[in-house]
Amino acid sequence: MRWKLLRRRLTVSAPRMAVRSRLPWPLRWARVAVALGVCAALGLWAFESGRSLAGIEAGGREALLRLRGEAQRLRRERDQAQAVADSAASLLTAEKAAQDRLAAQVRALEQENRALRDDLGFFQALIPASGDGIAIRALQAEVITGNRLRWRVLAINPARNAPEFRGHLELTLGGTQGGRPWRMALPGGPQALEFRKYRRVEGICDLPPQAMVKNVSARLLEGTAIRASQTVDL
Incomplete structure (x- = not known):
């Protein structure tokens, strides 16, 4: 029986045994705190020693001040x-606005110059020619x-105390279309025209495809009688 008890204690099937420390837990925590404090003190000492060896403590403030001054200078610049x-x-922006104003003035002056040329031609055309009649x-x-x-016609009646003209204006375009002779009357037919001294008529008409206008003819009709006609080549 003793041999069995001894073999059981010496083999793997022997009962487990727990070893417990006899120090109370406040002392164990105090020992851990002391160890941590010693480690922190050693770390702080190593950091301060390294900074002293690297010269940070001596020139760190001067370098910081220099960097701050450089940053302020860069901000000012x-x-x-x-x-x-x-x-x-x-x-x-001001120059562009001035250029835009000048361009607008130039365009306005060009339009005014064009209008003045048109008016000059109009009044020159009003000068009576030799002979009377429309x-x-x-x-x-x-x-x-x-x-x-775009077309424009000026009709006048230079005779004194001339009766009012009541008739029609007939416009005919001539040229080629696709290499063949071509003629076309003003779309809409002859236009009614009434005036006593002068009348200026103008308009814009669409041309058929491949049409090339070479001449334009205008006639003033009073009933079936042709009172005046003119042809201009383009």
Whole structure:
């Protein structure tokens, strides 16, 4: 029996035995705290020693102050450059506005000059020619945008105390279309026309495809009688 008890204690099937410390837990926590404090003190000492060896303690403040001054100088330079850029942008905007105003004035002057030339031609055409009777003093035509024709007719009656003219204006276009002779009357037919001294008529008509206008003819009709006619080549 003793041999069995001894073998059971010496083999794997022997009962487990727990070893417990006799120190109370407040002392164990105090020992851990002391160890942590010693480690923290050693770490702080190592950090301070390294900083002293690297010269940070001596020149760190001076370097920091120098860097702060450099940052302030760079900020001032940035603000100055930004102010210059804003001034340049304002000048460019003002210059562009002035150029736009000048361009608008040039366009207005060109339109006014064109209108003055038209009025000059109109009043020159009003100068009575030799002889009396109704006449077409100005017939103008030009092709615009490739397939449209702008035309203008000035009819006058230079006779004194002339009766009012009541008739029609007939406009005919001549040229080629696709290499063949071509003629076309004003769309809508002859236009009714009434005047005593003068009358200026103008308009725009569409041209058929591949049409090339070479001449324009205008006639003033009173009933079936032709009172005046004129042809202009383009």
